[in-house]
Amino acid sequence: MLQTFKDIIDILSAPTVSFTLLTIAFPFVFPPTDWFEKIHRKFGICRLWTKPGFYGGMIAITFFFVVGYFDPNFNITLTKADNFPIILMIYSMFIAIWWSMYQAYQNDDRLENGLKPMEYNDPDDKVLVWPDLVYIEFIALILFMVFLIVWSILVAAPLEEPANPAATPNPSKAPWYFLGLQEMLVYFDPWIAGIIFPIFIIIGMMAIPYMDINKKGDGYYSFKERRIGMFIFMYGWVVLWLFLIVIGTFFRGPNWNFFGPFEYWDAHKVVPLNNVNLSEYIWVKMLGTGMPTNILLREIIGFIVLIGYMGILPIILAKSWLKNYFQEIGPVRYTFLMLFGLSMLSLPIKMYMRWLFNLKYIIAIPEWFFNI
């Protein structure tokens, strides 16, 4: 019974399966449109953002870890001092998201009933910095210090030997907060996954207040009033960042091979990596010729795809599906929104292209260290 459960989890947690499931389930959890909202309500998914939903979620996570603790294989990864923050992260992220959604849903109800949001304080709508805020912050600070001290006493820092280029650990893992990035490196060239994307993430988040001109939901939690924005952000945050960290922590073993949480990390496991570039697909597989010697000619299709995706697609959207929205926010905001949004979307797209077609790079010019 338990073994069956473990086997199922192992199968489900394969990145192809789990990522797909999460992506499909996501709009039903954070419904961006009325249609999703209807199903969200109909199948009671909305109860996740109620108190029973909280308890259920906490129990499910805890159950997973408890079973993992008593599993000889999962125990090894679970009890590593390095992975302790990830466990905390899973709990804290669930709690934080649940709490904000819980309040958002309550506010949504109040607004629907013509009431003011809970955060609204009549008449002056103010909070005292001193003593209220500072005092609370101070207490929180002390308690957090206590937590850090106790943690550092109980769990020794996982220090290793001086780095030796001749003896790299297998698997070589980044610090936990970078494991999402490291997971991206599986699908993208280092300069994209390691440089362009992190910069886009930071600048993109800084740009959100400038791109999002929706005045609703300022100063209080709400979901309905800005559900598309919430959906997009939460997808990026939870699936494309947190979940990738979890994968990197628990599911990536020796040789960066994928292992289910209850599987033994067998260093002998070999997975074929027969990835093919788009140009190879076009020239060799479809046209049955050799590769052109001219690099630009060779990669011409890749460039066309890239220009189409990043340059032409936004224009088409602006003229058709997003016509109203484009007019609402204007061309500058729209351009940036598309730049960041399409970049973000390219990650799952590239992941699926890899999984479905073994696609390595859309543009592959290793001669210039330029691969996309």
Add this chain to the structure above:
Amino acid sequence: MFKNDERYWNIHQLNKWFAISSILFMISFVWMFIDDNDDEYKVYQRNFRQLEIQMAEVELAEELETVKNERVSYEEKAQEAQNILNSKKSLADSLEFRLVTLKGIFYRHNMNYQGQKSEIDALKYLVEKDNTHGLDHGEDHSAENRQTFDDANVLLHNYKLKKEATETDIANTELFIKEMNRDVKASTEELNRILADVQLVQNKLEKIDRKHMSFMNKVGDLVRDLPILDFMNPYYKVKQIVVPDIKYNVNFTQVPSVDRCTSCHLGITNPDFAEAEQPFRSHPNLETYLSSASPHPMTEFGCTGCHSGRARGTSFVSAVHMPDSDEEKARWEEEYDWEQMHHWLQPMLPSNYTEASCFKCHQKEAYINDADQLTLGLSLIEKSGCNGCHLIQRYQERRKAGPDLAKVSEKLNKSWTAKWIKSPKEFRHNTRMPHFFGQDNNSSPDMIKRNDTEIMTMVNYLFPNGKEVSTENDHRFMGDAVKGEELFNAVGCRGCHIVEPDEANMSDGISIESILKDHGPNLIGLGSKGSAKWVYNWIKNPSEYWPETRMPDLRLSDQEAKDITAYLRSFTNPDFEAMDDIELDKKQLENIAFGWLSKMNTEAFAKSTLANMSHDEKMDFVADKSFRYYGCFGCHNIPGYEDAKPIGTELTFEGSKPVDKLDFGYIHDIEHVNHAWFRRKLENPRIFDHGKESPAEDKLRMPNFGFSDLEIEALVTAILSLSEDEVSLKMHADQYVSDELVYEGRKLIKEFNCQGCHIIDNFGGQIVDVIGSAEFSPPSLNTQGRKTQPDWLFKFFNGPTTIRPNLQVRMPSFNMTDDQWNSIIRSFQFADDQLLAYETDHSISWGRKIKAGEKLASTDFGACDNCHFYGSTFPIQGAQAWAPNLAMAKDRLRADWIVDWLKDPMVIMPGTKMPAPFLPTTDLFEDDDASNIYGEHLIALDGDTTAMLEGIRDFIWAMKGQKDISNIVKQYFDENGYNFGEEESDEEDEWDDDEW
């Protein structure tokens, strides 16, 4: 408007939260301090302190007990003196009072005097300035200044007189007091001398035991170890030794090792703790290690230089201790929560392998003292030919481990050779030739067929033109086997060979001593191998068949050689003979050839090449591939493969290879440490192929040597010794040996197994077990370096002559170069600190001494001619007592050495039957007929033993006569035979009866 009392939160609630969190913070803070200061080593140091206190108290009690009776009288005496002094108390008091007063007065006078002196210095300057510069701002003050200066000097003189007078008074008073106290002081000093040891222990206790401390010291002792304050001079602290000459490798750089081991191993250099519990026990070998008088003092060598491990670790686990056995591991896990720190690349060597570290500094020695396991391991590397396939830069092969196969067709036949290659141990149970076939990864029927075919191709190559040995004329080379056995045991064959057909009779253990016995092969089954003709020719002259062989020529006569041949041919191995011949499978031949061809070429090319090959070409092609695949040329000289590269992994730094570079394959029931891997590999070299699907060309191919557990442990020690760790050049032992030849000589001594027959460096001479008595065995070569003249020794090596006429065992003629002999001679000389190659001839002083010597050597006294040949003159006694020809001495021996030898032969050659000559003492000369008995010359020497010994030496030196008596002796034994050995016990009595 701002209202100060405006609150949205319940501030009392927040106050409570604040209180709770502050208390929690306080608790966690205290906890942090405790955790931070509660180091494991401090616990050990506290325990050690208790142990020291206990031991000191026991010692104190013992010391007090020792002086218990003695001290009483001294204490009484001291008391008495004190009483006398006490009776003069009033006088003493008044004197004391006077002294105090005088000192007060002196203080005042002295102050005046010193003050006046500095005044004078200032005035002196003014006067001197006047003397040289004259006017001061145009005015002349010189007379005035001079006057002041003079007046001041008068005053100073007054002060001085007063001061000196008081000084004298004080001195007198003090002297008086001292005089009064003299008895008391003397008796107290005596008492203290008796109690000195007690005092010593008491002082120690006062330092470490709070019970014995004063109150202030108690407080200090407590405070010095308090957190934060303990930065100054704590009692409990990390103790460390920085060893600049032993480096630890931190990937990119070599840093001096910093050993903190003594933080817990507190009694390591103190022999008093030999019985203490760990970690306090002292080092088991303080004579060689750690103590300041030893060759490896702790301050220069530290701990991890030899033991490895994490030098900076201050807890049991963080020092990366490594268990010796599974039991120890289980115990450690129980007691210390032990687990291996996987990230530390150099875990401690389990104590069983500690000797591995000796090699860091002792790389050139043939035998490393006190490191028998390592020496054995290194010897086995050479004997088994490991370094034939595995390059070891610092331990390169000196010669191929196996025999030369260039002329093997003269020696063997094909069928035997094939069977031997397939399973050598079936023929000779203890052969060093390893098993390549019938192993874990090549025992499938297909593989056996393949291997048989490979074997046949190799055999085919080794027997070009199809020639092989025949036994047709064997009867012509066989003599009397019984005589042959006698000779075999007597002439020296047993120095290197055993003949032991039964594996069960082999001794269990292997050691550096035991490998001296089977230096050469175990000579069994020769009746089933090759031909008598070959054996005969081989023992007659080994280097004719194989110029590089180590087998020496024993100068056997034709008949002797025939007898020995008959004896050796009498051992047969019917089981081996009955084994099926190895068959060549033509299909396999095709397969193997195709496999190799297509590995390097396209299949089409492989096919066409194969189709164009004749059968012989295929045979040669597969033979070539097989030789190169199995690396046969690592151990054997095979024509055509003289320059072939060794096939194995380089082992130069194998001991430092990170464990993740070792392929554990699918073997999981093994510790992930390098020595466990080496052990398993040596037990079963193919084990890590287990479960793997490799093509035949890629299978593991290290052969199975059938090593015993002891051999494996020794080899693992040797492999671990090949480490990357650097030690400064000055730590290398060879820095203390001026001459490279010395090491070369010692290696040659080992390589040619000289110690099979001779004792050299207090090691070897195992042939005595066969001969039965040291008297009839080859001589001990103790002091050889200063015993013989180097040029004589060189000549002797090149053409041995009879020295000890009563020995049946022969010094063989070795086929060595001048370089090699020079190295051997140099190593002898070095051992005896005698490095001169050329020396002035000893000149005899023709006078009283030599005459006295002649007397001492005469029949009346020494009767040297009882045993020694005087030239061609036979000794008086029978052959069993014969000793070297004294006429040869001046050519052979060094003059100084003879005197040393005569002084006490037993010191130089324990067990010798040579007695020390009788030397009369002066009291004997007082007898009436002394001059008749001793003669005037001897008496005139007046009991000077050195002069007498020199006299004997000169007598021998002056002796004339034939020097080489080999032929005379040989002739004698040819006529009379050698059979005195059996009556030996009787002979000994005769010596005991002698008056000396």
